[in-house]
Amino acid sequence: MTTLSFLWKLTRYRKGLFLWNALAWSLIYLAPIVPGLIMKQFFDMLTGHALYSFGIGALIAFLLLSALARVGFILFGFMTDVHFRFRLGGLLRRNLLKHVLKEPGARAIPGSSGEAISTFRDDVEQVEETVSWSADALGMMLFAAVSCFILIRIDAQMTLWVFLPLIIVVTVAQLSTAMLQKYRAASREATSRVTGAISEMFSTVQSVQVAGAEDRVIGRFKRLNAQRREAMLKDQLFTASLDSVFSNAVNLGTGLILLLAAEKMRGGGFTVGDFALFVYYLTFVTQFIQNFGKFMTYFKVSEVAKDRLLALLQGADPQRLTEHHPLYLRGELPEPEEPVRTKKDRLDVLEVHGLTYRYPETGRGIEGIGLRLERGSFTVITGRVGSGKTTLVRTLLGLLPKQAGEILWNGEPVTEPSEFFVPPRSAYTPQIPRLYSDTLENNILLGIRPEGERLRRAIRSAVLEEDLERLPQGLSTVIGPRGVKLSGGQAQRTAAARMFVRDAELLVFDDLSSALDVDTEWKLWERLEEQRQGAACLVISHRKAALMRADRIIVLKQGRVDAAGRLEELLETNEELQKLWHREE
Numbered sequence: 001m002t003t004l005s006f007l008w009k010l011t012r013y014r015k016g017l018f019l020w021n022a023l024a025w026s027l028i029y030l031a032p033i034v035p036g037l038i039m040k041q042f043f044d045m046l047t048g049h050a051l052y053s054f055g056i057g058a059l060i061a062f063l064l065l066s067a068l069a070r071v072g073f074i075l076f077g078f079m080t081d082v083h084f085r086f087r088l089g090g091l092l093r094r095n096l097l098k099h100v101l102k103e104p105g106a107r108a109i110p111g112s113s114g115e116a117i118s119t120f121r122d123d124v125e126q127v128e129e130t131v132s133w134s135a136d137a138l139g140m141m142l143f144a145a146v147s148c149f150i151l152i153r154i155d156a157q158m159t160l161w162v163f164l165p166l167i168i169v170v171t172v173a174q175l176s177t178a179m180l181q182k183y184r185a186a187s188r189e190a191t192s193r194v195t196g197a198i199s200e201m202f203s204t205v206q207s208v209q210v211a212g213a214e215d216r217v218i219g220r221f222k223r224l225n226a227q228r229r230e231a232m233l234k235d236q237l238f239t240a241s242l243d244s245v246f247s248n249a250v251n252l253g254t255g256l257i258l259l260l261a262a263e264k265m266r267g268g269g270f271t272v273g274d275f276a277l278f279v280y281y282l283t284f285v286t287q288f289i290q291n292f293g294k295f296m297t298y299f300k301v302s303e304v305a306k307d308r309l310l311a312l313l314q315g316a317d318p319q320r321l322t323e324h325h326p327l328y329l330r331g332e333l334p335e336p337e338e339p340v341r342t343k344k345d346r347l348d349v350l351e352v353h354g355l356t357y358r359y360p361e362t363g364r365g366i367e368g369i370g371l372r373l374e375r376g377s378f379t380v381i382t383g384r385v386g387s388g389k390t391t392l393v394r395t396l397l398g399l400l401p402k403q404a405g406e407i408l409w410n411g412e413p414v415t416e417p418s419e420f421f422v423p424p425r426s427a428y429t430p431q432i433p434r435l436y437s438d439t440l441e442n443n444i445l446l447g448i449r450p451e452g453e454r455l456r457r458a459i460r461s462a463v464l465e466e467d468l469e470r471l472p473q474g475l476s477t478v479i480g481p482r483g484v485k486l487s488g489g490q491a492q493r494t495a496a497a498r499m500f501v502r503d504a505e506l507l508v509f510d511d512l513s514s515a516l517d518v519d520t521e522w523k524l525w526e527r528l529e530e531q532r533q534g535a536a537c538l539v540i541s542h543r544k545a546a547l548m549r550a551d552r553i554i555v556l557k558q559g560r561v562d563a564a565g566r567l568e569e570l571l572e573t574n575e576e577l578q579k580l581w582h583r584e585e
C-alpha cells in the first residue's frame with residue numbers, strides 16, 4: 001500500500017468532516033489576501049495613485065472586518081481539525097487493537113509491549129498530523145495561486161523572485177527526504193527500545209531484585225538512553241538544518257525583491273501601494289514555503305509511521321488498518337455480544353493428529369502429538385519440566401501457530417484454532433493468570449453478564465467463596481495491577497472462576513493447582529466434577545489429586561508422547577510417570 005493511498009483511504013473515513021476542514025483552512029489561508037489589497041489601496045491613496053477613494057474610517061472598518069472574519073475561520077478550522085484528526089487516530093488505533101486481540105497470543109505483537117505502545121501513540125499521531133496538514137497544504141496552495149495571480153498582474157518579473165525560493169526549497173527537501181526518513185526511523189526505534197525497557201523493568205521488579213541485577217538493569221537502561229540521545233540528536237539536527245534551509249532561501253528572496261522594488265519605484269512603474277502589497281504578501285508566501293516544506297517532511301515521515309503500523313499487523317492484509325468501522329464516540333456503547341451456543345458447539349469428541357510446533361529460537365517444542373478427548377472425559381497431560389506440556393495446549397488452542405497436524409472437533413477439521421477455541425466451545429486458564437487492576441467481579445466476568453446463579457456457581461467451583469468473605473469489599477474489591485493484592489492461589493482460582501463462568505464444552509487447565517494446597521485442590525476437582533455437566537477437561541499437572549482422577553494420562557518426554565493410558569497401567573509400565581509419581585510422594 002503506498003503512503004498516498006493509505007492516507008487517502010483514511011481521509012475518506014470522514015469525507016464530510018474533511019471537506020469542512022479543507023474549506024475552513026482554505027478560507028484561513030486565503031483571508032490575508034483582503035487586508036493586503038486594503039493596504040495597497042491605502043498607500044496608493046496617500047500617493048494619489050488610487051483607483052477608488054475610500055475614507056480612512058472605511059479602510060479601518062474593512063481591516064477590522066477582515067480580521068474578525070479570519071478569527072472566525074480559525075475558530076471553525078480548529079474545531080473541524082480536532083474532530084477530524086481525533087476520528088482518524090481513533091480508527092487506526094481501533095483497527096490495530098482489534099487485530100492484536102485476534103492474533104494468537106504468542107503472535108499478538110512482534111516486539112515488546114512498550115514498542116507497541118509507542119507505535120499506537122507516536123506513529124498514529126504522525127499519520128493524523130500529516131492528514132490534518134493536507135488541509136493546510138490545500139489552503140496554502142490556493143493562497144499561492146490567488147496571490148500569484150494578483151502579483152503577476154502587477155509585475156511578473158518581481159513575482160518570479162518571490163516564488164524562486166519556493167522552487168529551491170522544494171528541490172532541496174525532495175533530495176534530502178531519504179536521509180530524513182532514515183534518521184526518523186532510527187530515532188523512533190531508539191525511543192521504542194527505551195519505552196520497552198521501562199515496561200520490562202516495571203513488570204519484572206521482583207525478579208530483578210531477587211537476582212540482585214539492579215545495577216546491570218540500570219546500566220542497560222543508560223546505554224539505551226545514550227543510543228536514543230544520539231539518534232534523536234541526528235534526527236532533530238537534520239530537521240532543524242532543513243528548516244533553516246527553507247527560511248534562509250526565503251530571506252534571500254526577500255532581499256532580492258527589496259532591491260528590485262527600489263529600482264522599479266525610482267523608475268515610476270511601481271507604486272508605493274504595489275510595494276506594500278508585495279511586502280505584505282511576502283510574509284505569507286514565506287509562511288507558505290516553510291509550511292509546505294513541513295508538510296512534505298510530514299508526508300515522508302508518515303511513510304515510516306505507516307511501515308511501523310503495518311509491522312504490527314505481521315503480514316496480515318494492510319487494508320485492515322484503514323477499514324472503516326464505527327467508533328461509538330457518542331451515546332451508549334454497544335453491549336459486548338455474548339457468544340450464542342449452537343448445536344455444533346457441543347463437544348462429542350476432539351481428536352488431534354500429528355500436532356507439531358517448534359519454537360524458531362530454540363528448535364524445541366512438540367512433535368507429532370496425537371490425542372483423543374471424549375465428552376465428559378478428564379485427561380491429564382504430564383511430564384517433566386520442559387517436556388512440552390504448555391506448548392501442546394497452546395498449539396492446540398491456536399495460541400501458537402501449529403506447523404503440522406490436524407485438529408478435529410466432532411470429526412470436522414478446525415482450520416483457525418485461535419478463533420475456534422473460545423467460549424462457549426472452550427475456555428483456558430494459563431499457568432500465570434492474567435489479571436487486571438479492576439474489581440474481582442470484573443476480572444471474572446470480563447464483560448459478560450451471566451444470568452441467574454452462574455457467577456455464584458463458578459465462584460464455588462473455583463473454591464473462592466471463603467476468600468471472598470475475607471476480602472474487604474467481596475466481589476467489588478479492586479485487586480491491583482496484575483492482581484497483586486491476591487495470593488498466588490487466589491489469583492489462580494480467580495482465573496479458574498473466569499473459566500467456569502463461561503460454561504464451556506472443553507476446559508483446559510495449565511498447572512492450575514501449582515499454587516494450591518492439597519486440600520483446596522481436592523475440593524476444586526470435586527466441585528468441578530459436580531458442576532461440569534459433560535464438559536471435557538484437559539489438565540496439565542503432575543499432582544496426584546489430578547492424576548488419580550484421570551480417565552487417561554498422556555506422558556510427554558522431549559516434546560513427544562512417551563506413553564498414554566490409565567494411571568495403574570502407566571505406573572507399572574512407564575518409567576517417566578513412575579519418577580514423577582514418586583517425586584510427588
Ligand SMILES: Nc1ncnc2c1ncn2[C@@H]1O[C@H](COP(=O)(O)OP(=O)(O)OP(=O)(O)O)[C@@H](O)[C@H]1O
Pocket residue numbers: 359360361362363364365383384385386387388389390391392
Ligand atoms: N518462548 C519460547 N521460546 C523458545 N523455546 C521455548 C519457549 N517456550 C518454551 N520453550 C522450550 O520448549 C520446550 C517445551 O516447553 P514447555 O513450556 O512447553 O514445557 P512444559 O512441559 O510446559 O514445562 P513446565 O513444566 O515448566 O511448564 C522447552 O524445552 C522450552 O525450553
